[in-house]
Amino acid sequence: xxxxxxxxxxxxxxxxxxxxxxxxxxMNASNFPALTAxxxxxxxQAQLELGQAYAEAKDPDGLSLAGYWFKKAxxxxxxxxxxxxxxxxGAGEGLPQNDDSALYWLNKAAEDGQTRALWTLGMxxxxxxxxxxxxxxxxxxxxxxxxxxxxDAQFSVAQMYExxxxxxxxxxxxxxxxxxxxxxxxxxxxxxxxxxxxxLLYFDGRDIPQDxxxxxxxxxxxxxxxxxxxxxxxxxxxxxxxxxxGAKEWMLxxxxxxxxxxxxx
Numbered sequence: 001x002x003x004x005x006x007x008x009x010x011x012x013x014x015x016x017x018x019x020x021x022x023x024x025x026x027m028n029a030s031n032f033p034a035l036t037a038x039x040x041x042x043x044x045q046a047q048l049e050l051g052q053a054y055a056e057a058k059d060p061d062g063l064s065l066a067g068y069w070f071k072k073a074x075x076x077x078x079x080x081x082x083x084x085x086x087x088x089x090g091a092g093e094g095l096p097q098n099d100d101s102a103l104y105w106l107n108k109a110a111e112d113g114q115t116r117a118l119w120t121l122g123m124x125x126x127x128x129x130x131x132x133x134x135x136x137x138x139x140x141x142x143x144x145x146x147x148x149x150x151x152d153a154q155f156s157v158a159q160m161y162e163x164x165x166x167x168x169x170x171x172x173x174x175x176x177x178x179x180x181x182x183x184x185x186x187x188x189x190x191x192x193x194x195x196x197x198x199x200l201l202y203f204d205g206r207d208i209p210q211d212x213x214x215x216x217x218x219x220x221x222x223x224x225x226x227x228x229x230x231x232x233x234x235x236x237x238x239x240x241x242x243x244x245x246g247a248k249e250w251m252l253x254x255x256x257x258x259x260x261x262x263x264x265x
Contacts, residue, residue, distance in 0.1 A: 039069060047073035048081040055084075055094070067094030074105060082109035083117045103130050110141065118145035119153040126156075126166075135166030146177065154181035155190030158197065162206075171207030185254045187222070195222035203231060216243035221250060 032053070038046035051069035054062040067088045073081030082105050088095045090102035106124075109117035122141030125134045139160050145153030158177035161170045178201070181194035199218035202211045212235050219227040220243065232240055 039072070042076075044073040044076040044078040044081065047076075048078055048084070051081065051084060055088075063088075063094035065094070071095075074108070077112065079109050079112035079114035079117070082106075082112065083114050086117070099130065113144075113148070115145040115148045115150035115153065118142070119150055119156065122153065122156065135160075139166040146180070151181050151184040151188075151194075152190040154178075155194045155197075158194065162197070162201070171201065175201060175208060182218070182221070183254070186256050192222050195219075196224050196227065199224070199227060199231070203227075213239050213243045213246070216240060217246040217250070220244060220247040 035046055035050050035053070039050040047069045051066045051073065053066075054069065055066035057063075067085070070081050070085040070088055074085040085095075086102045086105035086109060087093070089098045089105065091097070095101075106117055106121055110121045118141045121131075122138045122145070123129070124131050124138075125141065126138035127133065139157070142153045142156040142160065146157045154177050158174045158181060160166050161177065162174035163169070175198065178194040178198045181190045182198055184191040187195065195218045199215045199222065201208060201215075202218065203215035204210065212231055216228060216231045216235060216239070219231060235243075
């Protein structure tokens, strides 16, 4: 039955981190000279923010300047800049593409506790990309980031507990970590996948009481229409109505965060 349902898997890509980790906001033109002055004076955070502003421009000259400022900030030990520099080298955006440099700065960022770096490095160890495959190391990296609130790491910890991959299978731990990830809004990445995975666990009754209403609610929160359809075939109209009401209440209690605001002053 479970095989009939859709299960989404994480696809590793060196994409920008969440706003909570590395703010990327529209730059107010009036703030740009002040930010540039701070960056040129050696302020590592200003250098990171200036690099982000140039990276958002997406033109070749801007990307080159983004790489320059990310490197300046990274060389001062700014963990978020180390992560952005790793992406720049990995993608060849603003800097010559160089996997060795990308991995070097990724390791630096992870050593400094940058949670997206910890998760990304964990994915490398999990899949054997650029490093020797090691599930225990992957799990440890995921767990470090998960405990700091990284949603994708929380999802990955839950997934490894569910699959018994690198750790003994433990459905109660899987549910616990999926729920932590599912609480994040918006539902990008691990949050949406965690809601879908919770739905699957409740649908199957894996080490938890089988509950189609809760399963349907999580499928709705994940916007997984195919899984909603599969669950609905086993539910009464009143159960579906109850699940939809639960999803609506959940969304009211978890509003999207306000749009990113940014000041260079």
